[in-house]
Amino acid sequence: MKGLCKSQVLKKFWSRFFTYAFLVILSIMIIYPLLITVQSAFQPGNIVAFALNLHSHWTLDNFRRLFFHTLYLRWYGNTLIIATGTMIFQVIVVTMAGYAFSRYRFVGRRNGLILFLIIQMVPTLAALTAFFVLAMLLHALDSFWFIILLYIGGGIPMNTWLMKGYFDTIPRDLDESAKIDGAGHLRILFQIILPLAKPMLAVQALWAFMAPFGDFLLAKFLLVDQTSITIAVGLQQFIIDPQNQMVALFAAGSILAALPIVILFFFLQKNFVSGLTSGGTKG
Amino acid sequence: MTMDNKINKKAIRKAGILSIIPGLGQFYNKQPLKGIIFMSINILFIIELLTFGISSIQNFLTLGTVPIRDNSMFFLVEGTLQIIILFIYLVVWILNIIDARKTARVYLLDGSRKSSSITILKNVWQKGFPYILTIPAYIVMLFVIVFPVLVTLFMAFTNYDFFHTPPAHLIDWTGLSNFFSLIFLSAYRSTFISVLWWTLVWAIVASTLQIILGILTAVIVNQDFVKGKRFFRTIFLLPWAVPAFITIMSFSNIFNDSMGAINIQVISLINYLLPFIHIPMIPWKTNPFWTKTALIMIQTWLGFPFIFVIVTGVLQSIPNELYEAAKMDGANFWQRFTKITLPMILFATTPVMITQYTGNFNNFNIIYLFNAGGPGDVGGGAGTTDILISWIYKLTVGDSPQFGMASAVTIIISIIVVGVSLAVFKKAHTFDSEEMM
Structure with a gap:
């Protein structure tokens, strides 16, 4: 009896030990590379080693150089404009489509849903030239509306699915009873459903906002002038030349670019779990 | 009447x-x-x-x-x-x-x-x-x-390449010749086969690893006794929150053969802590095998938080009584995991999991930004770690662009990806359940 207890205690100890060991090691593996990037942003001049060195000399030189000797602030502004435009319009389009797919039964609904799921798998990379030519035909090179449109379109399929999934979790009785009370389509949508979908709307807004920060391929092709490129393209220029990699400058620009998104991420973290879980799964 | x-x-x-x-x-x-x-x-x-x-x-x-x-x-x-x-x-x-x-x-x-x-x-x-x-x-x-x-x-049905660049030259319709070159011209065929092979290995291994790590982490964090859940969850979201192009380019430096943290810091630390083994400096960026290994590790790092979040949600929705009943029947932890937890997770998240595979199949950013598809090449303009999508990119923007060929490759990829996913969706009965559709 006593032996059993002891072995159980031991088992409990080991299971806890391994659990925390796992969590701590994984945390270190996540934080370590990020910390290296953050730290290298504060290192002077050209970096000899891209590794963690807490005794190094800390300086703000890179940020000064970034602000006053490169177009970084301009790129930052461009990215913010493009991201905001993408966010506003994508959330509107995706909310409308997701709501229709969730709440109405109409001819073409099922095939529409399958199409949305499949179409995002087709790579459109080879057609970069096509976008470039289209932009030339429309005199839209370097203009933000064109690239915003492309980002919106790229995000529609997946996000419509997730949005629909979230609407599915909002009980139907709510809109049924409103309908009986004589509420029209718009009133049900704006006064009943949308307020309940706020967590997911926030998540959708964040994703749409993030996309232009992360993409550099489309931006590289369609934004030609140095004054109209986005952060991703601009930062890549710092390290593209293997002979003259400005790693510290790149790191400084990176953490400033990542900061707003990381902050938003943690503010919305709670919405995230609920939004994604109901949106991304069947149950 | x-x-x-x-x-x-x-x-x-x-x-x-x-x-x-x-x-x-x-x-x-x-x-x-x-x-x-x-x-x-x-x-x-x-x-x-x-x-x-x-x-x-x-x-x-x-x-x-x-x-x-x-x-x-x-x-x-x-x-x-x-x-x-x-x-x-x-x-x-x-x-x-x-x-x-x-x-x-x-x-x-x-x-x-x-x-x-x-x-x-x-x-x-x-x-x-x-x-x-x-x-x-x-x-x-x-x-x-x-x-x-x-x-x-x-x-894909034209001869659009560097010999035929408008406006100085005209492009012509050439029917199936691009597809024939891919299948019958030995240079293209061998490139295509070797790139396709690595693309498949890459998509399957990287996606599976990120799914396994995501599920594992979610299950471990979700245990009742774990303290500081919020703290750990916050940290595990970081790889997702930081824009991927930044982390990939940072990793590209961190894995640098001569000045990167992995070689000069991590490996020396491991050698110091475990004196009985000796790991040499690893040629991460100059040896194809090690570049591939690094790519898969980095993608696992980048991709697991998304799975982690979704699975955490599913776990929280599984009723506790299910586990209680299983415990009463004498099921151990492993049995409970394989008989209850895993089926529940997989049932609920099949479509999302499939998009992980197709996403990695077309994951251009990591391949291109980490080592530009290098080191070295396998002919036909493709590097040793190029996947189809980054090969297409090189065919499109390289010194000798081959737009027609790139398009033909894209068409073939699309048919593979869409065909396989449709088959999987059908098998998983994704389109049959009323809840889903």
Whole structure:
């Protein structure tokens, strides 16, 4: 009896030990590379080693150089404009489509849903030239509306699915009873459903906002002038030349670019779990 | 009775036939507003055809005859746009016939033919609301996704390469020759096969690892006794929160052979802590095998938080009684995991998991930004770690662009990816469940 207890205690100890060991090691593996990037942003001049060195000399030189000797602030502004435009319009389009797919039964609904799921798998990379030519035909090179449109379109399929999934979790009785009370389509949508979908709307807004920060391929092709490129393209220029990699400058620009998104991420973290879980799964 | 039926059918047919010229059927049904709308769409379309359409279709068919004056690529793009416009018009035209016939039938059943423009508008709003909601999404996708896919499809049947760059040279239709080169020309075929092989290995291994790590982490964090859940969850979200291009480019430095943290810090630390083993410096960026290993590790790092979040949600929705009952029956931890937890997770998240695989199949950013597909190459313009999508990129922007070939490869990829995913979805009965659809 006593032996059993002891072995159980031991088992409990080991299971806890391994659990925390796992969590701590994984945390270190996540934080370590990020910390290296953050730290290298504060290192002077050209970096000899891209590794963690807490005794190094800390300086703000890179940020000064970034602000006053490169177009970084301009790129930052461009990215913010493009991201905001993408966010506003994508959330509107995706909310409308997701709501229709969730709440109405109409001819073409099922095939529409399958199409949305499949179409995002087709790579459109080879057609970069096509976008470039289209932009030339429309005199839209370097203009933000064109690239915003492309980002919106790229995000529609997946996000419509997730949005629909979230609407599915909002009980139907709510809109049924409103309908009986004589509420029209718009009133049900704006006064009943949308307020309940706020967590997911926030998540959708964040994703749409993030996309232009992360993409550099489309931006590289369609934004030609140095004054109209986005952060991703601009930062890549710092390290593209293997002979003259400005790693510290790149790191400084990176953490400033990542900061707003990381902050938003943690503010919305709670919405995230609920939004994604109901949106991304069947149950 | 049969007489009536005959007359009815005649009226319906008449409305339908009249609608071949859009609007006439609606006028016949005494719906002038609808008639005017359909008719003006038709007139606009005819004007468009005369000013732009017909010539652009002609140019599309020839792809230009005089170099410099004619730019084949412009013709190709304009022709594709014209095909899309034609398609939209066709949809409107069919809708117009369906509408005329339907209205004719309804009126004959009701016996009345009066319906004011206002009731029609109301009707459109009431019945057409889901369509009004989805139309913007379809229109944007038509130009942002369908348009490039069509252009790619067409380019695959041309000889668009560095010998034929407009406007100095013309592009020509060459039928299936790109596909033949891929299959029969040994240089292209061997490149294609080796790149495809690594693409498959990459997509399967990287996605599976990120799914396993995501599920494992979620299950471990979700244990009742774990303290600081919020703290750990916050940290585990970081790889997702930081824009991927930043972390990939940082990793590219961290894995640098001579000045990167992995070689000069991590490996020396491991050697110090475990004196009985000795790991040498690893050629992460110069040896294909190690570059591939690094890529897979980095993708696992980048991709697991998404799975972690989703699985955490699923775990929280599994009722506790299920586990209690299993415990009563004497099931141990492993049995509970494989018999309850895992099936629940997989059932709930199949579509998301599949998008992980297709996403990695086309994951251009990590391959290109980490080591530009290098080191070295396997011929045909592809590097040793290039996957199909980054090979396509190189075929498109390299020193000797091969747009036609790149498009042919894209078409083949798309058929593989879409075919396999459809099969998996079908097998998982994704489209059958009412909840899902």
